Amino acid sequence: MSSAFKMADFSFAAPIIFVALWACVVLLASAFSTKSSKLGPLTAFGFVIGLVITGYFWTALEQPRMSVFSGMLVLDRFSLFLDMIFLLAGLLTSLVAHGYVEEHGFAESEFYAVIALSVVGMMLMGHAGDFIIVVIGLETMSLGVYSLVASWTDKRKSTEAGLKYFVMGAVASGFLVYGIALLYGATGSTRLLVITSRAAAHIGDPLYIIGLFMVFGALAFKVALVPFHMWTPDAYEGAPTPITGFMAAAVKTAGFGLLVRAVSTIFSGESFAYGSTGWINIAWMLSMLTMTVGNVLALRQTNIKRMLAYSSIAHAGYIMLGVIAIPVLGLDPSAVLLYLLQYAVTTIGAFGVVAWVGRRDAENTGLEQWAGLGARKPAAALAMTIFMLSLGGIPPTAGFFAKLYLFKSAMGHPSLLILVVIAAINSVISIFYYLKPIVAMYFRDAGGEPIAEPMRSSSLSVAITLAAIIVFLLGMVPGSALEMAIKSTIGG
């Protein structure tokens, strides 16, 4: 047995290692500096460098797929594209959090280092070639996000949300790990490709099937598909608003990235994928339930954070539709990638506006408090309008184009036609509640009720502006982003 790891492997894992080192730098800076006011921009700067490095890797990658660390990590354009979404989400989140934390004055200084470490976990998930990396990445991400959710320890809602999210997440990782143990017992390996290649020998093997379904269930939990979504509204409502955006954007993207990776490897076995008990059939049902339940429950919310939480459940349903289309239509993840990119930017932008509207001792997340914001703060109201239109899938925003592309590519197969129709009906329903904040901002008179007086924060304004510009550009000139997504193929 030879030494399987080479020094060169470390250079191929440079994007991940850089972000991990930067997280350590932020951590040390938080321990040694007396004032924490520079940490948000410091973290954001690291994410910008990370984006540059990852972008360079994306263009310079020659093979469709590279195995690093003897197959532990996979390097392909798909995972590098996901990395860019995570880094962008981390960048926007740390800018939003900077303003929010300064205003409310709650977090300990390690807040930003934990954001960066969670991003490292997500990147590991995207690059995972082995279940060990899957588990390490997932736990690194989840443990970071649990503590971020509960980080506002003076606020009862925050700690309660953190506890609920933690307990449910821990149960999900229990199922994941036990499922992996069963798969290891059945196939004798934890490497995704090896398990895939041995699938034919295990048709009808109960260990194998139960193991796969446990893994599927754990992933469905992470992306909050409907029977596994109970934690979502509470966790999203109770978490500090920038972290809610981070969860909706980055954690969801990481879960779907892993799901797509699994779909292209371990879930691709003929006997497991198709047939009445195949995962595709079950995912079909879950996707339909997810978008419908999410949209219907979102209709009756008056708290904007909670409404956006249900909206994120509904969007998970749409993305699941794209995931189902991937094996049916020959492993092309471009529609899912494009949708994840625009959803991540849009939702962080939307939660950024929600964070911006709050003041110390007044978070102002109730719709009635937003009355007349359009006249008082036209720029922020315009940004929120763009985000809401994008979430609702109305042109000329990114959401419209990505949704159109997703539905169009899914329609390529007759078995998905009904689901696309259901998704389209759901999109129409969703417009009703996305219009609510817009109506409140522009057309409603405050009439003596308490109204929101937003905070002042330059970094938050930068984040919202950046997100709004990206969403607008992705909607107007989607060509280059689409081309990039199409080039981001899964390397097996």
Next chain:
Amino acid sequence: MTMINELLVFAAVLFVIGVIGVIIRRNTLIVLMSVELMLNAANLTFIAFSRARGDVLGHGFTLMIIALAAAEAAVGLAIVVAVFRSHKTVNVDKFNLMKR
């Protein structure tokens, strides 16, 4: 005589006890213990299969899970302490600040 089957059955029983504990117990600390039970059931399964197959892959995975379980316990207990400070209870039924 190997006892792989017995070990696997025992691990499965542990896992089910863990799941039931999470569902029916109202004390958050006991829920955390039940989660640890689930993780340890997975560990035992890995070790049993590792023995049956005569490789060390399962051992490596088990070490990882032990480390992760410790990290999870640390974060979980920290959150429970924070919750106890703000709510003065660790009973799951009392956590209902956010309802539709």
Next chain:
Amino acid sequence: MLTNYLPIVVVFAVAGGLGIALLIIARLIGPSRPNPTKMQPYEAGLEQSAPPRIRFHAQFYRVALLFLVFDIEAAFFYPWAVMFRDLSCKGSLNAAGKCTAGATPFGMLVMVAFLAILLLALVFVWRRKALEWD
């Protein structure tokens, strides 16, 4: 075989059943006349002198958590030690376990990197005054 354990299962079933049955019978036919003295927790037969729940200082909990996390890291030394010879060999080991192609510092470096990260965590904990006992 699992069937060998059947007697044990029977013993457990009988023991559990008997215990539950006795509890139920006691509840059904036993008289229940509680009074404040009876309801007190038993403390060596004396009057209760302090609340039964003692609050531990939060410091204990913090130190226990740190110990838990840092202690578990030692688990990673074991696989590293087992694999050390493979990791620090340039080529492959021969049948006798001897390295033929000379040594590389790789095996040492990975552990140095691991310890550096651990040290960083320690520095952080130290600077944040988590180790100070008031």
